[in-house]
Amino acid sequence: xxxxxxxxxxxxxxxxxxxxxxxxxxxxxxxxxxxxxxxxxxxxxxxxxxxxxxxxxxxxxxxxxxxxxxxxxxxxxxxxxxxxxxxxxxxxxxxxxxxxxxxxxxxxxxxxxxxxxxxxxxxxxxxxxxxxxxxxxxxxxxxxxxxxxxxxxxxxxxxxxxxxxxxxxxxxxxxxxxxxxxxxxxxxxxxxxxxxxxxxxxxxxxxxxxxxxxxxxxxxxxxxxxxxxxxxxxxxxxxxxxxxxxxxxxxxxxxxxxxxxx
Amino acid sequence: xxxxxxxxxxxxxxxxxxxxxxxxxxxxxxxxxxxxxxxxxxxxxxxxxxxxxxxxxxxxxxxxxxxxxxxxxxxxxxxxxxxxxxxxxxxxxxxxxxxxxxxxxxxxxxxxxxxxxxxxxxxxxxxxxxxxxxxxxxxxxxxxxxxxxxxxxxxxxxxxxxxxxxxxxxxxxxxxxxxxxxxxxxxxxxxxxxxxxxxxxxxxxxxxxxxxxxxxxxxxxxxxxxxxxxxxxxxxxxxxxxxxxxxxxxxxxxxxxxxxxxxxxxxxxxxxxxxxxxxxxxxxxxxxx
Amino acid sequence: xxxxxxxxxxxxxxxxxxxxxxxxxxxxxxxxxxxxxxxxxxxxxxxxxxxxxxxxxxxxxxxxxxxxxxxxxxxxxxxxxxxxxxxxxxxxxxxxxxxxxxxxxxxxxxxxxxxxxxxxxxxxxxxxxxxxxxxxxxxxxxxxxxxxxxxxxxxxxxxxxxxxxxxxxxxxxxxxxxxxxxxxxxxxxxxxxxxxxxxxxxxxxxxxxxxxxxxxxxxxxxxxxxxxxxxxxxxxxxxxxxxxxxxxxxxxxxxxxxxxxxxxxxxxxxxxxxxxxxxxxxxxxxxxxxxxxxx
Ligand SMILES: Nc1ncnc2c1ncn2[C@@H]1O[C@H](COP(=O)(O)OP(=O)(O)OP(=O)(O)O)[C@@H](O)[C@H]1O
Ligand SMILES: [Mg+2]
Numbered sequence: 075x076x077x078x079x080x081x082x083x084x085x086x087x088x089x090x091x092x093x094x095x096x097x098x099x100x101x102x103x104x105x106x107x108x109x110x111x112x113x114x115x116x117x118x119x120x121x122x123x124x125x126x127x128x129x130x131x132x133x134x135x136x137x138x139x140x141x142x143x144x145x146x147x148x149x150x151x152x153x154x155x156x157x158x159x160x161x162x163x164x165x166x167x168x169x170x171x172x173x174x175x176x177x178x179x180x181x182x183x184x185x186x187x188x189x190x191x192x193x194x195x196x197x198x199x200x201x202x203x204x205x206x207x208x209x210x211x212x213x214x215x216x217x218x219x220x221x222x223x224x225x226x227x228x229x230x231x232x233x234x235x236x237x238x239x240x241x242x243x244x245x246x247x248x249x250x251x252x253x254x255x256x257x258x259x260x261x262x263x264x265x266x267x268x269x270x271x272x273x274x275x276x277x278x279x280x281x282x283x284x285x286x287x288x289x290x291x292x293x294x295x296x297x298x299x300x301x302x303x304x305x306x307x308x309x310x311x312x313x314x315x316x317x318x319x320x321x322x323x324x325x326x327x328x329x330x331x332x333x334x335x336x
Numbered sequence: 337x338x339x340x341x342x343x344x345x346x347x348x349x350x351x352x353x354x355x356x357x358x359x360x361x362x363x364x365x366x367x368x369x370x371x372x373x374x375x376x377x378x379x380x381x382x383x384x385x386x387x388x389x390x391x392x393x394x395x396x397x398x399x400x401x402x403x404x405x406x407x408x409x410x411x412x413x414x415x416x417x418x419x420x421x422x423x424x425x426x427x428x429x430x431x432x433x434x435x436x437x438x439x440x441x442x443x444x445x446x447x448x449x450x451x452x453x454x455x456x457x458x459x460x461x462x463x464x465x466x467x468x469x470x471x472x473x474x475x476x477x478x479x480x481x482x483x484x485x486x487x488x489x490x491x492x493x494x495x496x497x498x499x500x501x502x503x504x505x506x507x508x509x510x511x512x513x514x515x516x517x518x519x520x521x522x523x524x525x526x527x528x529x530x531x532x533x534x535x536x537x538x539x540x541x542x543x544x545x546x547x548x549x550x551x552x553x554x555x556x557x558x559x560x561x562x563x564x565x566x567x568x569x570x571x572x573x574x575x576x577x578x579x580x581x582x583x584x585x586x587x588x589x590x591x592x593x594x595x596x597x598x599x600x601x602x603x604x605x606x607x608x609x610x611x612x613x614x615x616x617x618x619x620x621x622x623x624x625x
Numbered sequence: 626x627x628x629x630x631x632x633x634x635x636x637x638x639x640x641x642x643x644x645x646x647x648x649x650x651x652x653x654x655x656x657x658x659x660x661x662x663x664x665x666x667x668x669x670x671x672x673x674x675x676x677x678x679x680x681x682x683x684x685x686x687x688x689x690x691x692x693x694x695x696x697x698x699x700x701x702x703x704x705x706x707x708x709x710x711x712x713x714x715x716x717x718x719x720x721x722x723x724x725x726x727x728x729x730x731x732x733x734x735x736x737x738x739x740x741x742x743x744x745x746x747x748x749x750x751x752x753x754x755x756x757x758x759x760x761x762x763x764x765x766x767x768x769x770x771x772x773x774x775x776x777x778x779x780x781x782x783x784x785x786x787x788x789x790x791x792x793x794x795x796x797x798x799x800x801x802x803x804x805x806x807x808x809x810x811x812x813x814x815x816x817x818x819x820x821x822x823x824x825x826x827x828x829x830x831x832x833x834x835x836x837x838x839x840x841x842x843x844x845x846x847x848x849x850x851x852x853x854x855x856x857x858x859x860x861x862x863x864x865x866x867x868x869x870x871x872x873x874x875x876x877x878x879x880x881x882x883x884x885x886x887x888x889x890x891x892x893x894x895x896x897x898x899x900x901x902x903x904x905x906x907x908x909x910x911x912x913x914x915x916x917x918x919x920x
Contacts, residue, residue: 077737079783080744083755090758137650145647147428156655158905163658165837165904166897167844169871170665173893176878177664198657205654221423222465222527226478226534227455231639236477237467259748262846262871266878286750290847293754300758307751318746322739451637 087308094305104272107296108288113306115274119189119282122275123268124257126193127200131253134197135204136246142205143212144234164202171199172263180267187281192268199263200253207252211245212238244328251321255314261286285310374399374568375420375538380434382415382424388595389415392434395587395601402560402569404579404604407589407619412596413572416589417540419443420570421457422450438538455482458531458567462543464523466515466530471507474515474526475533482534497533501525501559521552528559532567539563541571545578557582576620580608588616665894672887681891687857689877689885696892698859702867703896705774705860706849707842710781715835717782718789723819725790726797738794745787753851756780761852768864772854775863780848785838792837796830797823829910836907840900846871870896 102112138156146153175195185191215238223233239246261284269281270291283291289306292299375397382390390412397403405413415424422443424430436443443453467474475494484490494511498504503525507518515526524544531539541560545553561582563569573579579586586607588600600613611617676694684695721741725734756776765771800823808818824831854866855876868876870892881889 077740080740082759083747083751086755086759087751134650134654137647138654141647141651145644152655156651158908159655159658161908162901162904163661165840165844165900165907166658166661167846167871167900169844169846169874170661170893170897170900173668173874173878173890174661174664177668177890178660198661201654201657216465218461218463218465219467221426222459222461223467224423224426225421225454225457225459225540226481226530227451227453228478228481229451229637229640231643232477232481234643241468255746259746259750261748261750262875265875286748286847289750289754290851293757294851303754304758307754310748311751314746314748315743318743322742 084311087304087311090301091304091306091308094301095308099302099305100309103274104288104302107299108272108292108302109296109298110302113285113288113302113309116272116283116285116288116306117309119268119275120258120284122189122278122282123192123196123264123284124254126190126278127196127257128250128254130194130197131201131204132246132250135201135208135249135253138201138205139208139212140234143209144230144238160202160205163198164206166199167262168199168260169262171195172266174198175263175267185279187267187269187271188279189268189275189282190278192264192282192284193278195263195267196257196260199260200256203256204249204253207249208242208246211242211248214245215241244324248321248325248328251317251324255317255321258284258310258313258317259286260284261290265290285313372399373397374401374438375570376435376437378435380416380419380432380436382412382419383431383433384415384427385429391595391597393598395598397568397570397585399568400565401584402564402571402582403585403587404583405570405572405587405589406574406576406579407596407599408591409574410596411589411591413589414542415596417459417542417570417572420538420540421454421459422448423454423459425450455534456536457538457540458534458536459540460524460527460531460542460544463547464520464527466518466523466526468516469514470512471515471518471526472511474530478530478534493533497529500532500562501529502555503529519552521548521555524548524552524556525559528556532563536567538568538570541569543572543574546574553578580604588613588619590615590619662894662897665890665897669887669890669894672884672891675884676888681888687873689881689888692884694884694888696870696888696895698857699868699870699873699892701859702774702853703843703869703871706777706781706853706867706869707839709774709778710785710842711835711839713778713782714786714789714838718786718834718838719793719831721786722790722793722797723823725794727815727819727823738791741787741790744783745791749784749845750847750851752780752784753848756848756852764864770854770864770866772852772866773864774853774860774867777849777853777867777869778863780852781842781845784845784848785842788841789834789838792834793827793831796827796833799830800826833907833911836903836910840903840907843903844871844896844900846875850875 099112100117101114103114104116105111138160142153142156172195175191175198179185179191179194180187185194219237219241220233223237228236264284264287268284268287270283270287271281272283272288273280275282285306289303289310292303292306373396375395377396378394380390380393381388393416405416407413415430418424418427419432419436420438420443424432432444434444438453438457441453442448467477472494475497476490479490479493484493495504495508498507503522506522507526510517515523518526524547528544544560545556548556557578560569560571564584571579571583583604585602586600586604587598588607588611589596590599591597600607600611600616602612607616608620611620672694681694681696684693686693687695687699721737725737729737756779760776760779761771764773764776804822804826805818808822813821849869850872853869853872855868855872856866857868857873858865860867874889874893877885878889
């Protein structure tokens with residue numbers, strides 16, 4: 075049942091997008107509002123936005139997951155509060171994150187429409203999913219490991235750095251990749267935080283247009299933009315697929331390793 | 337570091353980690369127990385939330401002895417061991433009350449330096465818990481953590497201690513392989529080596545042989561016996577024959593209405609041949625428990 | 626000990642530092658929700674003050690430039706599109722989960738699952754684009770104009786079906802294998818086992834899946850924006866174009882000022898409230914579900 079639309083969507087994208095796709099399309103700048111030229115600067119902006127997003131979200135997510143799993147009891151009030159609020163945050167629509175980002179980063183912090191604002195907004199958005207995955211991978215480490223580390227007189231810092239973090243690394247990677255997937259795919263939260271400008275960004279304070287926003291713009295606001303929208307969609311979907319496949323690959327390798335060692 | 341001021345020490349070169357000391361087997365025919373108290377527990381009680389797991393344990397353990405803790409499941413043996421290196425601190429809702437001293441050190445005092453305490457008290461668990469990296473790193477991590485960084489020192493300490501647990505010849509060619517690839521018995525011996533490399537004064541063994549096959553179990557048992565006199569050992573075991581083979585003293589625990597307590601404590605021979613408490617006799621002869 | 630030059634003081638200071646920073650990060654992350662709500666509230670305050678809550682429902686129409694702020698028709702748009710999508714997607718999602726778990730040979734099931742995961746990962750803007758290029762013309766040929774409530778419903782169905790299926794699949798996987806063996810031993814047919822044993826034990830999990838799908842549909846912006854036509858009106862039948870709350874925000878945020886902007890934030894706040902309610906219900910159910918199955 076799901077197969078038909080899936081193949082239909084993919085087939086349609088490939089059928090209409092494949093011809094447009096070329097080396098120069100991927101690397102050259104868009105011209106004539108995107109009807110001609112390529113998506114080079116847009117790709118760069120996307121990377122920068124996602125980079126800012128992950129650069130903020132990963133340390134925060136890791137720290138929070140550590141706090142939740144290593145420093146609070148499972149039924150601790152504070153831990154439960156944080157977990158509950160993250161669960162709700164995970165369900166908040168991306169457009170609402172867009173509003174929030176627009177109010178906080180663009181206006182109050184004065185960052186304007188910029189890659190920085192967009193990246194930070196996305197960081198808020200992917201944080202819950204990142205924390206959830208990382209925390210689960212900390213929970214998967216057996217309690218005996220912690221006890222025996224403590225029994226050797228290892229300090230908490232050493233235990234975390236040398237034993238828990240390496241063991242949770244695959245989970246962290248999966249979390250990062252899942253977050254990446256969501257960040258790359260996001261449109262609604264970016265339209266009014268990182269803006270529309272399709273030029274090559276010169277700094278993080280410049281406005282930059284992401285791939286997803288580019289598709290939207292070509293499809294809705296540019297007459298005759300459809301061929302390039304198809305090609306861009308193909309690039310985007312390709313990226314997302316690579317991201318998803320690699321995350322499930324890591325996850326499955328990880329579980330098979332665990333089974334071996336158990 | 338006051339915990340480490342031994343009033344009496346059998347180690348030939350006190351103050352050095354075991355791995356750094358030449359290994360001298362202890363003469364087996366000599367009396368093992370020095371008449372010097374090492375551990376002193378007085379009215380020790382342990383509670384989990386509102387459940388009293390262990391009540392009023394009072395006993396004194398001599399330096400260099402092997403003491404076997406026996407008793408039915410759930411009578412608080414593991415909890416007792418964990419209070420000795422304050423691992424109970426890590427268990428949410430666990431409260432320890434009473435007095436517990438190692439030499440002159442008050443173990444339960446809030447000011448006690450936990451890392452140093454745990455350095456001096458080694459512990460082995462029922463399931464071998466090697467860390468998920470190489471054999472070498474498993475042994476080096478605790479040493480590095482406690483301030484030894486010199487490469488050759490680390491290496492010789494590792495070799496020493498692996499030889500001591502009889503693992504050197506089995507693993508010397510694959511020191512950099514993951515420790516999880518070892519067999520269960522080898523892993524347990526590696527855990528023992530990892531505890532010994534810090535030269536503990538006191539070694540806590542929580543059913544170290546119960547996950548092992550008889551052969552590996554025998555090897556570990558011999559190893560424990562060879563440590564007699566060098567380290568004070570407390571071992572939990574459900575294998576009474578093993579307790580009889582290796583222990584100098586037996587502490588017999590029983591649980592009354594859900595709370596464990598120490599029923600009888602004394603020299604192994606006396607307990608096995610001449611138990612005072614009727615429960616002890618019944619447990620040992622296999623009619624109870 | 627003499628040979629151990631360990632510096633416990635600095636070690637415990639390291640522990641202390643780590644605890645401090647980790648706690649700070651966790652509090653920030655936990656406070657994020659509060660921050661989001663606070664900012665939405667702060668920005669929508671002028672609307673609440675100058676326009677008042679009741680006018681959002683009593684005004685004749687949505688003409689922000691002419692000081693007329695009626696949200697009812699867009700609320701209807703959002704509700705109808707979401708409800709339709711949930712109605713379509715739930716049976717399909719649950720059936721595919723059942724198929725995957727009980728009927729399909731393992732290899733097929735794995736590939737099917739993999740495919741659903743990929744489908745779940747397709748960006749919403751791509752769904753919207755595909756809908757715009759393929760679905761809307763088809764519907765338009767059949768029953769003009771094309772961009773309509775029904776195309777929104779269909780696209781949303783496609784988008785939330787994977788969510789429902791994946792959550793249902795996970796909760797099916799939690800059914801104790803002994804239960805399945807027992808009911809096969811009693812000679813139940815596969816279908817009656819599913820109907821009488823599996824579905825009742827997993828109904829909370831399935832319901833959770835549906836709620837999460839609902840939350841996703843309600844919050845979806847780009848896809849509905851691209852296929853629904855965006856005419857502000859209360860739809861009278863499936864082929865009328867509609868505008869949802871989310872699409873409205875996305876369309877007008879770029880130029881909205883003053884009360885208009887505040888009104889948009891107001892609708893965002895409202896949206897967030899509803900979604901938060903749905904999600905926390907789903908989470909509560911999920912926890913109850915695991916509790917029951919653990920027993
Ligand atoms: N983490 C914990 N939380 C709550 N209660 C616990 C916990 N650990 C142990 N207990 C309780 O404390 C009592 C003693 O447990 P303990 O593990 O010390 O027994 P044991 O003598 O080691 O048993 P076994 O021989 O089975 O290992 C038991 O009744 C147990 O239910
Ligand atoms: Mg035990």
